Amino acid sequence: MNRQAVDAFASGLDSEVRQAIEAGTARVIENRSHTLAEDYSDLDGLRQLAGQVRQHALDHLDRYLPQAERRLRDNGVQVHYAPSADRALEIITGLVRASGTRVVTKSKSMASEELDLARRLADIGVEALETDLGEFVIQLDDDHPSHIVAPIIHKTRRNVADSFAKHGLGDFDDDPEVITRRARRFMRDKFLAAGVTITGANFISAESGRVAIVTNEGNARFGLAGADIHIALAGIEKVIARDRDLPLLLSLLVRSATGQRISSYVELVSGPRSASQPSGPREMHVVFLDSNRSRIVGGQTREILRCIRCGACMNTCPVYRQSSGHAYRGVYPGPVGTVLGPLLKGEDGFGELADLARASTLCGACGDVCPVNIPLPDLIARVRARSHREGTVSGDAGIPSMGGYSLIARHPGLWRLAMRFGRVLNWLPLRQLPLGVSRAWFTSRTLPRWRGGYFRRWLRSRKEGQDA
Numbered sequence: 001m002n003r004q005a006v007d008a009f010a011s012g013l014d015s016e017v018r019q020a021i022e023a024g025t026a027r028v029i030e031n032r033s034h035t036l037a038e039d040y041s042d043l044d045g046l047r048q049l050a051g052q053v054r055q056h057a058l059d060h061l062d063r064y065l066p067q068a069e070r071r072l073r074d075n076g077v078q079v080h081y082a083p084s085a086d087r088a089l090e091i092i093t094g095l096v097r098a099s100g101t102r103v104v105t106k107s108k109s110m111a112s113e114e115l116d117l118a119r120r121l122a123d124i125g126v127e128a129l130e131t132d133l134g135e136f137v138i139q140l141d142d143d144h145p146s147h148i149v150a151p152i153i154h155k156t157r158r159n160v161a162d163s164f165a166k167h168g169l170g171d172f173d174d175d176p177e178v179i180t181r182r183a184r185r186f187m188r189d190k191f192l193a194a195g196v197t198i199t200g201a202n203f204i205s206a207e208s209g210r211v212a213i214v215t216n217e218g219n220a221r222f223g224l225a226g227a228d229i230h231i232a233l234a235g236i237e238k239v240i241a242r243d244r245d246l247p248l249l250l251s252l253l254v255r256s257a258t259g260q261r262i263s264s265y266v267e268l269v270s271g272p273r274s275a276s277q278p279s280g281p282r283e284m285h286v287v288f289l290d291s292n293r294s295r296i297v298g299g300q301t302r303e304i305l306r307c308i309r310c311g312a313c314m315n316t317c318p319v320y321r322q323s324s325g326h327a328y329r330g331v332y333p334g335p336v337g338t339v340l341g342p343l344l345k346g347e348d349g350f351g352e353l354a355d356l357a358r359a360s361t362l363c364g365a366c367g368d369v370c371p372v373n374i375p376l377p378d379l380i381a382r383v384r385a386r387s388h389r390e391g392t393v394s395g396d397a398g399i400p401s402m403g404g405y406s407l408i409a410r411h412p413g414l415w416r417l418a419m420r421f422g423r424v425l426n427w428l429p430l431r432q433l434p435l436g437v438s439r440a441w442f443t444s445r446t447l448p449r450w451r452g453g454y455f456r457r458w459l460r461s462r463k464e465g466q467d468a
Contacts, residue, residue: 006359010323017154021146021324024153025315031259032312032369039261050252051373054306057206057240058297064206065288068239071209072286075271080287085115088289092117092198092231095285096126099229101195105187107213107220108132109200110148110309111233111289113331114344117198128198129190131219133183140167146325146333149257149311154324187219197223197281201234202308203249204286207242211286213267214253221265230272230281236288237297237305249308252371256310292346301379304339306372313366313376319359328356335366339379342387351392357383419453426450 036043057064069079082088092115096104104121106112106128118139121128130139134151138144140163145151152160161174169182199220203212211232213220224230240249246268254263273280296305314320314334325333330341330353338360342353357380366376386392408414426449 004327005355006319006323006327009327010319013322013324013327016156017324018322020156021153022321024147024150025321028150028257028259028311028315032256032315035255035259035261039255046248046252047371047373050248050371051303051306053240053245053248054308054372055303057245058237058302058305060241061236061239061294061297064239064241065236068204068206068209069288071206072204072271075209077209077271077284077286080285081290082287083290085289085291088233088287088291089115089117089120091287092233093121093124095229095231096121096196097124099195101228102126103190103194104128104196104198105131105191105194105219105223105227106135107197107199107215107223108135108151109198109233110331111200111235112198113145114289114291115233117233127190129187129194131187131191131217131223132215133180133217136183136187137163140164144326147311147314148309148332148334148336154326187222191222191226194223194227196229196231197227198231198233199223201232201238201286202253203240203246204234204238205241205243205246206239209270210243210246211267211269212246212250213269214250214263215265215267216258216260216263218265220267224267224269224281225279227281229283229285230269231285231287232269233287233289235305236290236293237307249372253308253310256312256369256371292344295346296343299343301339301343301382303374304336304343304379306374307336307340308372310371312369312371316365316369318361318363318365323359327359329353330356335360335376335380336374339376339383342383351387351390354383354387354392357381357387416456419456422453423450 040046072079080091082091102125104126106118108130109117112118118128118130130136132151135145137152137155137160146154157174157176157179160179161172164170164179164182165172169186170178173179197220199213201211202214204210205212211234213232215221240246250262250266254260257263269284272282272284293305296302311334313336314325317335320334325337328334328337328341330337330344332340332344338356341356342350345352360377360380362377362380364377367374367378370376408418425447
């Protein structure tokens with residue numbers, strides 16, 4: 001992962017990558033807006049309800065998490081708690097070793113990205129194949145996902161065809177149908193050879209113990225059909241109170257993520273196969289990952305754990321669209337990663353990603369599109385405030401102090417004077433002035449032409465005209 005600040009990374013981003021991201025996000029935004037507007041007359045009311053549903057489960061996680069464990073065990077599932085990413089890796093690698101398999105199939109899972117699970121399994125001699133097409137390309141290229149939903153949003157189909165040709169999956173051909181057919185042909189034997197399949201979990205119902213898994217390619221279903229052991233890795237925040245909450249959350253998740261009304265495949269997995277079922281895993285394990293989540297639940301930014309991983313905040317964020325997900329350095333990019341990334345690092349690691357909160361315009365677009373009504377701009381501001389209090393922000397160079405603005409804004413006379421002479425900024429060579437950190441700030445930014453200073457004059461003349 002790069003160690004540059006987001007703006008520095010964005011300044012060197014290849015134009016082809018930026019165009020791919022802008023085209024991909026614009027398409028999803030358009031589809032999402034059309035589908036939601038067509039299907040719901042009171043979208044904001046629905047978003048508020050979904051936010052309340054998610055927040056209720058988080059606020060009562062001490063009740064619903066043990067309840068989910070009981071229901072899962074009743075269904076024949078073996079439940080494991082992992083307080084840290086290292087412990088989760090120990091549990092999963094132990095289960096894979098015990099199975100004796102040399103091939104594992106993996107469905108898309110952001111929690112597994114937190115563990116860097118595929119690489120860690122490779123370290124113990126196990127081939128862990130990413131079966132989501134985008135994740136498969138990422139794995140071939142030894143790359144990192146650039147988006148929660150669309151991991152190769154930063155790549156073109158020509159890039160994918162190049163990767164397939166380089167790794168012996170066929171001569172160069174950038175026809176999407178050909179690419180898909182080649183991936184399917186390669187993966188089919190792996191699905192049949194794998195003894196273990198690993199998935200994430202979009203939601204886990206405390207009421208029934210059902211695990212909801214959403215995919216658009218059917219790869220999770222293929223994995224479940226062929227493997228003897230199913231391991232579902234889920235953050236503790238994925239627990240919801242009731243089955244009846246699922247339709248609401250799923251409908252908003254899919255529409256916000258891809259603009260579809262329903263994803264191609266929604267699996268509701270209750271446990272391992274029963275005696276009457278001809279196929280399916282004979283064992284099922286659920287690994288609940290904490291990794292600082294319980295600390296977040298009790299903190300001032302707890303609402304971030306409502307996130308249902310739809311990616312809508314990234315698609316609408318002007319900073320993300322200009323910089324790509326790789327600029328955010330952590331597993332979660334965009335506005336959600338700006339908040340969640342440093343928090344998941346814990347107390348000791350918060351400062352590693354705290355500077356991401358400065359890579360935001362606080363325009364509010366991310367909060368407006370969030371299907372579970374997360375107040376993302378407020379949370380980003382809280383992360384900024386905490387980083388300022390703790391002095392953990394690295395890369396502050398180039399950010400001018402707000403002390404001067406504060407002084408002017410608190411004194412009406414100074415404010416009027418500043419407005420009167422502000423137009424001087426149109427002629428000052430700001431990038432050449434010896435302004436310390438401000439000079440570095442202006443080097444990478446262009447101010448619009450000054451057009452202020454006339455409001456009071458206009459208002460005074462208008463009032464005089466009315467009095468006359």
